[in-house]
Amino acid sequence: MALYIPDPDIPAADLIDDLGRVLAERYMNAEDALLREVAVRAYRDIELQAKLNRAIASGSDRVSGLRYALDRNRQLAELDGHRAQALRDLQVLARTTADQLRAENLAEGVISAATTQGEAEAAARLSMARRLPARTTLNGSATQATAATQLSLQSSLEVLNQRITRLPQDAFKRVVAMNSSNVLLGVQTKLQAQYANVQQFLSEGVGGFTDRGGRNWRIGTYAEMAGRTTVARAFNDAGVWRMQQSGINLVTVQGSLSSCAKCAPWVGLILSTDGTTGTVILPHATQDAEVTVTIAGTLDGARNAGCFHPNCSHKVSAYLPGLSIPQAGFEYDPxxxxxxxxxxxxxxxxxxxxxxxxxxxxxxxxxxxxxxxxxxxxxxxxxxxxxxxxxxxxxxxxxxxxxx
The missing domain is CATH 1.10.287 (Helix Hairpins)
Structure with a gap:
């Protein structure tokens, strides 16, 4: 990926959507390219099967005798050779594609962009406060805070890479299985119907895999979900890290009007990142005064309750006593x-x-x-x-x- 330059004015939801789309498009394009290669070989397989079916049908004429048997055996050998070569070619293509995806280090690039943006946005927000509990010289970055998130995304993408190494071979075998019985039974099928079967199969694509929850994922769909989820987590974790470096341990949740039932109850609430809850008195962020703040819970508690779930684009921002205005009057709207x-x-x-x-x-x-x-x-x-x-x-x- 190209070098990412942070812009604090970019909405977090846009960043999450954009980076999720980067992964989705890359893996969907890889899948489409492999399926096109499968299609070329699948249609060739249908043509060879049609020739063999015609030979079987003409075998009822006993005059053909030995010539029929020789032609049939030759065509069977040609069909078997084509299938074996097709599987070898597809295996090489799949491995090459998976290796290319690994070499691009997509997880590192995506999480790096999210981390940089999250840290930059937090820094911009903190700059509005003249009084902070602590001022530190930042010698590092939020990379360590998001290292686990990057590893999680790398693990998810590796699952897809491994699926890609099997995708074209599995797809070709399924296409062959659609029509193989016609050859074995010696039944003359319509070429158009066979083409329609292959077209329907390729248009629907190949499912990536089934997760532990029993949900079926396409490769691109899963890549987008994994990307959006980890990008949002890296964005939030990087911002929290930057806040904590300045002694800020309070955040407020921001969300959209279309928030789901799990996230909506947390929008606008003040949460702590250090375990503090209840009503506390804190110094005003810009004035020589004190502010009473009600802390509704912890950030970890919100996550455990279902907020920031997979595909969620909600974000947290630093809560500056007396300065920040959390979203108010927010209710779940089905x-x-x-x-x-x-x-x-x-x-x-x-x-x-x-x-x-x-x-x-x-x-x-x-x-x-x-x-x-x-x-x-x-x-x-x-x-x-x-x-x-x-x-x-x-x-x-x-x-x-x-x-x-």
């Missing part, structure tokens, strides 16, 4: 959460229709998929007009991650 969730669902549908259009094997199928794209885009516009939410066109592109 309609706002539904509006956000429904927008994501329609975006998924748009990408699915675009993928079918891209893998269509004939003009009629492509035209139907194109019409579906337009219909879903119209549905999205209607939803945005109804709810007042903003459109994020990047999430409608094929380069973005598929999956619900």
């Amino acid at each position: 309609k706002a959460e539904w509006a956000r969730t429904r927008q994501r669902e329609i975006e998924v549908d748009i990408r699915a229709a675009k993928r079918k259009q891209a893998t269509a094997g004939d003009p009629v199928t492509a035209q139907r998929a194109k019409a579906k794209v337009r219909a879903k885009q119209a549905q999205l516009r209607e939803h945005l007009d109804l709810t007042g939410r903003k459109r994020n066109s990047a999430r409608e592109q094929l380069a973005f991650a598929d999956g619900r």
Whole structure:
């Protein structure tokens, strides 16, 4: 990744979305490239099977005799050789792709950017206070505070890298299995139907894996989730580290109107990072006075209760007594959460229709998929007009991650 220059004015949610999209696009592009290679070999396999099926069908004519047997054996050998070579080629491509992804050090780049931005934003906020409990010369950075987060992301991405090394071979074997019984039974199937099976399979893509909770993830979807989650954690941890260096152990949670039921109760509350709770009296951040502050809980307690969950973009900022104004009057709005969730669902549908259009094997199928794209885009516009939410066109592109 390119050198990241922090900008305290960039909203944290935008940073989290952008860095999550970096990972999603990189892994989804890798998956798409491998699936295209699978498609080339899969269609070749169908053609060879069609030749063999025709040979089997013509075998009913006993006049062909020995020539039929020789042709059939030759075509079987050609089909077997093609499949063996295809698997070898796909294995090499998969290993090369996984090695390239590892060499890019995506986890290091993404977490470094989040850490730098979180520390910069905290420093900018602290600069507004003339009186701080402690002033220290910062000899280090927040890198140590976010080291565990980087390792967590590296571990998650390595799971994807290992899945990628198996993806094309597994996909090719599944395509072969769709039609192999036709050859073994000597049944003449329609070539168009076989192509349709392959196109449907490739348009849906290959599931990355199933997590412990039983949820199925596409490779790009999981990369985005892991990226967003760890970026948010690194951003917050870096900011907290910088605050603590200046003696600030209080933060306040900031969130959006579409916050989920787990996060909404914590928005606007004052939390401590050192375990302090209850009502305390603290020095004013800018005046020679004291301020009474009610600390609702701890940051760890909020996390344990479900706030800052996977894919969450909520952030914490330094609470400066007498100066900071926490978000007030915030209540959970199920309609706002539904509006956000429904927008994501329609975006998924748009990408699915675009993928079918891209893998269509004939003009009629492509035209139907194109019409579906337009219909879903119209549905999205209607939803945005109804709810007042903003459109994020990047999430409608094929380069973005598929999956619900």
